[in-house]
Amino acid sequence: MLKNDIVDTIRDKALWMRRRAFTMVHDAQLGHPGGDFSAIDIIATLYFGVMRYDAKKPDMPERDRFIMSKGHATGALYTALCAAGYYPEDWLKTYMQPQSKLNGHPNRNYLPGVETNTGPLGHGLPVALGIAIAGQMTKSDYRTFVLTGDGELQEGSNWEAAMTAGNRKLGKFTLIVDRNRLQQGMGTEETNGLDPLDDKFRAFGWDVEVVDGHDVGALFNALSEPPGGRSKPLCIIANTIKGKGVSFMENKASWHHGVPNAEQYNTAMEELV
Amino acid sequence: MAAPAAKQEGFYDCRDAWARTIEELAENDPRIVAVVNDSVGSSKLGGFQKKFPDRLINVGIAEQNMVGVGAGLANGGRIPFVSAAACFLTGRALEQVKADIAYAGFNVKLVGQSSGVAYGELGPTHHSIEDFAWLRPLSNITMVVPADSWETAEAVKWAAAHEGPVYIRLSRMPVPDLAVENRKFEPGKAELVRSGSDVTIIACGTMVHLAVQAAAELEAEGISARILNMATITPLDEAAISAAASETGAIVTVEEANIHGGLGGAVAEHTSANLPVPVERMGFPGFVPTGSVEWLFDHFGLTATGIARSARKAIGRKRG
The missing domain is CATH 3.40.50.920 (Rossmann fold)
Structure with a gap:
């Protein structure tokens, strides 16, 4: 596939994911739509442009792994795995209903394609690190991707893992930070500031790239492995907009776990085309 | 660290049986790896490190990362034995033990060393007397507390073969071997x-x-x-x-x-x-x-x- 075709495919999938995720949140009157929308272009680029996997063989040892450390953004993850073919669309209708496989935070024992259980913040990066170390030990060529929120980086466990990843020179390990600059109540910089985030990761021994997290062409380029690979882990700081794609949601912390009424839902569906 | 107890004839430190057994198992199964928090010495893993330098992952003094890495190694097909002083393994990393090991259900073996009050005068920060109460509700973690060297070796062998999370709680206090005829280690059986x-x-x-x-x-x-x-x-x-x-x-x-x-x-x-x-x-x-x-x-x-x-x-x- 030519790059332009790939980018078009990713855009189509991302649009479908936004519409489907927002419908899930509307129907359940539960969810984290602001964070879903900031992450969707990143996740769509991974699943529909970059990663190697076979949805029919979710345990294939050589699969690339994606760890959703910001586990609350299940609207983004569940629609991606559905679009990737891990389970039928019907399952999405059960989102957060009693005994659903689609819990408010992902569970690997419920759903194929989920690599680990997340929800409490600061867990995904260490687990992803362990996966990457296993790959390095066994000289496997799979890649490990982990997506964290930005506010989540206030958890110290991330920096324990960042130190180890830098020291072990894990070239097949990629962290994407969904840098929407908002946590649940207010801005990250007003809460416990993260800037300069790029310098922090460089100091921990990582390569760093800063991209527009809604420019899927730029994401595709940053996430694609360069010829000859890398000799350090890669941190992609993806500058994103919480609630991206719906005018009244963009950059509003209240949409972290806000849910739409009927009118808001209809307006959003008119905008998401 | 606490001074070792006076050597008593016929009394053995169960950590020696653990170290011997994990080395033997690792010889025959390349999937077995060890993860530690700067605890090579207190886990008696010096011999393991010498034999399998690439299979010992020392994340430094970072227990949350250590337990998360254990879960990830299991995802990647390894059989990790995550070994650290019981007080820090279960206390500092309790949420990782809950979410990454128990709830996610990864095939990780947690080995708590020098448990109980083995650190004596160092005090309650270094004692691990709360671990039973913390881990009991995480009921898919099999929790084994060997009574002597024989049982320690058997428990480690069993854990390596068992698919699922295990917590093995060891002491550094020397104990005698129990005099029981025809012993067989059966998890879940008194x-x-x-x-x-x-x-x-x-x-x-x-x-x-x-x-x-x-x-x-x-x-x-x-x-x-x-x-x-x-x-x-x-x-x-x-x-x-x-x-x-x-x-x-x-x-x-x-x-x-x-x-x-x-x-x-x-x-x-x-x-x-x-x-x-x-x-x-x-x-x-x-x-x-x-x-x-x-x-x-x-x-x-x-x-x-x-x-x-x-x-x-x-x-x-x-x-x-």
Whole structure:
């Protein structure tokens, strides 16, 4: 596939994911739509442009792994795995209903394609690190991707893992930070500031790239492995907009776990085309 | 670190059996790896490191990362033994143990070293007497507390072959090998160390050999004490507890742990709901004062004499 075709495919999938995720949140009157929308272009680029996997063989040892450390953004993850073919669309209708496989935070024992259980913040990066170390030990060529929120980086466990990843020179390990600059109540910089985030990761021994997290062409380029690979882990700081794609949601912390009424839902569906 | 206890003839540090066994297993299974938090020495993994330098992952002093890395290694097809001082492994990384190991259900073996009050004078920050209560509700983690070197080796072999999360709790306090004929390690099954009909002493880990001594004291007074080595706390051998309650009518539990929520708590939960009998729980009521391991055991009655005293008390509480 030519790059332009790939980018078009990713855009189509991302649009479908936004519409489907927002419908899930509307129907359940539960969810984290602001964070879903900031992450969707990143996740769509991974699943529909970059990663190697076979949805029919979710345990294939050589699969690339994606760890959703910001586990609350299940609207983004569940629609991606559905679009990737891990389970039928019907399952999405059960989102957060009693005994659903689609819990408010992902569970690997419920759903194929989920690599680990997340929800409490600061867990995904260490687990992803362990996966990457296993790959390095066994000289496997799979890649490990982990997506964290930005506010989540206030958890110290991330920096324990960042130190180890830098020291072990894990070239097949990629962290994407969904840098929407908002946590649940207010801005990250007003809460416990993260800037300069790029310098922090460089100091921990990582390569760093800063991209527009809604420019899927730029994401595709940053996430694609360069010829000859890398000799350090890669941190992609993806500058994103919480609630991206719906005018009244963009950059509003209240949409972290806000849910739409009927009118808001209809307006959003008119905008998401 | 606490000074090692005086060497006693026939007493062995179970960490040596752990280290020997994990090295043997790793020779035959390349999937076995060790993960530590700067705890190579206290985990006695120096030999493992020499033989398998690439299979020992030292994340430094970073327990949350250590346990998360364990889960990731299991995702990547390895069989990780995550080994660290029990107090930091279970305390500092408790949420990782809950979410990444128990809830996610990864095939990770957690090995808590120098548990209980083994660090003696270093105090409650370094003691691990809360771990039973913290881990018992995480019921898909099999929790094993070996009583001697033989059982330690068997538990480690079993854990390596078992698919699922395991917590093995080891001491650094030397203990003698139990004199039991034809032993077979069966997780979830109490080991009958001694038959008896007047009272049952249910013990685990470092306390089992003291319970055996207590039974000898009691025998001299004509009291017949049954001894159960409850090496597996989760899943608990409820049938053996029921049999003890109905056949001996009184129970003493002995653990090198906090009496709230541990082995004694588990036994009391079961008996109170099914076969109420007197249960005397021995262990530590909370944070302990400064003192050597020997002093602490003596101060809290965790001696043959102290256990015998509790057995008499339990028998005295039986209803006509």
